[in-house]
Amino acid sequence: MKALQFSVSIPRFLLLKALGKFSRRFYFRGPLATIRCVDIAEPALPSGHWIKIRTRMCGFCASDLNLIFLKDSPTASPFTSFPCVLGHEMVGDVMEVGPQVSSVKTGDRVTVAPHLNCEARGIEPPCRACRSGHVGSCENFAEGDLAPGMFIGICKDTGGGMGEIFVAHKSQVFKLPGTISDSIGILTEPLAVAIQAVYDNRPLDGDQVLVLGSGVIGSLIVQVIRSLDISCTITVSEPSNFHSDLARKAGADHVIRARKIFKHTQKVVGAKVYKPMLGQRIAMGGYDRVFDVVATSETLNLATRCMAVNGGLSIVGIGHDAKLDMTPIWLKIQKLSGVFSCGIISQDGQKRHVFQVAIDMLQNNRELKAFLEQMVTHEFSLEQYGELIKTNLKKARYRAVKTAVKF
Numbered sequence: 001m002k003a004l005q006f007s008v009s010i011p012r013f014l015l016l017k018a019l020g021k022f023s024r025r026f027y028f029r030g031p032l033a034t035i036r037c038v039d040i041a042e043p044a045l046p047s048g049h050w051i052k053i054r055t056r057m058c059g060f061c062a063s064d065l066n067l068i069f070l071k072d073s074p075t076a077s078p079f080t081s082f083p084c085v086l087g088h089e090m091v092g093d094v095m096e097v098g099p100q101v102s103s104v105k106t107g108d109r110v111t112v113a114p115h116l117n118c119e120a121r122g123i124e125p126p127c128r129a130c131r132s133g134h135v136g137s138c139e140n141f142a143e144g145d146l147a148p149g150m151f152i153g154i155c156k157d158t159g160g161g162m163g164e165i166f167v168a169h170k171s172q173v174f175k176l177p178g179t180i181s182d183s184i185g186i187l188t189e190p191l192a193v194a195i196q197a198v199y200d201n202r203p204l205d206g207d208q209v210l211v212l213g214s215g216v217i218g219s220l221i222v223q224v225i226r227s228l229d230i231s232c233t234i235t236v237s238e239p240s241n242f243h244s245d246l247a248r249k250a251g252a253d254h255v256i257r258a259r260k261i262f263k264h265t266q267k268v269v270g271a272k273v274y275k276p277m278l279g280q281r282i283a284m285g286g287y288d289r290v291f292d293v294v295a296t297s298e299t300l301n302l303a304t305r306c307m308a309v310n311g312g313l314s315i316v317g318i319g320h321d322a323k324l325d326m327t328p329i330w331l332k333i334q335k336l337s338g339v340f341s342c343g344i345i346s347q348d349g350q351k352r353h354v355f356q357v358a359i360d361m362l363q364n365n366r367e368l369k370a371f372l373e374q375m376v377t378h379e380f381s382l383e384q385y386g387e388l389i390k391t392n393l394k395k396a397r398y399r400a401v402k403t404a405v406k407f
Helices: 010-019 062-068 074-079 188-200 216-227 241-250 258-267 297-306 327-331 354-364 366-373 382-393
Strands: 002-006 035-039 050-060 089-097 109-112 165-169 173-175 208-212 233-237 254-256 272-274 282-284 287-292 307-315 335-338 344-347 350-353 376-380 402-406
Touching: 002 382, 035 382, 050 109, 062 382, 089 165, 089 188, 173 354, 188 216, 188 344, 188 354, 208 216, 208 297, 216 233, 216 241, 216 366, 233 258, 241 254, 254 258, 258 272, 258 282, 258 297, 282 297, 287 297, 297 307, 297 327, 344 354, 350 354, 354 366, 376 382, 382 402
Parallel strands: 208 233, 208 287, 233 254, 287 307, 307 335, 376 402
Antiparallel strands: 002 035, 050 089, 050 165, 050 402, 089 109, 109 173, 272 282, 344 350
């Protein structure tokens, strides 16, 4: 089968870091490239609890781009195995089911929650994270019956959505209704991440909310808050005019540039802004809930300086090592939390997987569905992966929101 395969070694890592300063093409073209379109054997079912799926479409995520350009922290390397097939935002058709699978049948069209937690790895009893419902943050990503990998797309045993065929555990697979198209179906995973972020740091009526970054996840966070009918004021900080328009369509009350955040925090949110002898300003008062989808040193420091006392910051983006001034955090007793993948949440008194919540939301919310229909702006074949990458490197130029590989 054809697949977009990723692999790296320490010597290649060091060479690419040096050569990449001259041209980013070295990362995806030529003998040192981290990715290649290859012909490989299709993955086998690891056990009777697994399902083989033929890919119809797979979204390209910012985390895929970070991986290709070696921007991820080496801290995550124990929870990844190479060579792996990229892709974790997929829709496909079931082509084979193990004897212990009854939830789906051959021919069903499905999407997949990609995290490879204790249940998928055959580990009993499950870890503390899985027992508490945080199945996307499992403590056993490098243990059990599979090679290391936090999710499908960075595990060498499962394949990924950027390949013609991949495998998934029955606990990961969710049937898609016929009313949800493939292009909307691949957005189930980012929508689930946005839902998880909002549930973990849920605004209250009357709150001031700040979202830093209005790409796919940032705009979906705005949409999820609006879908939950929370009467809060949402401000989005976004440098791109194109993505600023996306934030407005998603339901943001205010869309501003980062350089205007302190002025906005003072005039609109009602905070008092102070200028230290040296360094950046700090606001007393400010935003009750902040979602940082960029997660650089600049945005994280901006978030804590503009956030209110006892405010909550969700770090949704995956960035480089960040230098953070801790003073606003202890001065304003703020709470910082990471957002990775999704898990089980309590909804209307019931425990539900966020993927199913996302699918139901798409089924029942016409406004959300209409918004997502315009998000997949570019489709490519697998062999066009070079153009796919170039488009993602300059999204504003190409007016790209979500790009995808279509099989």
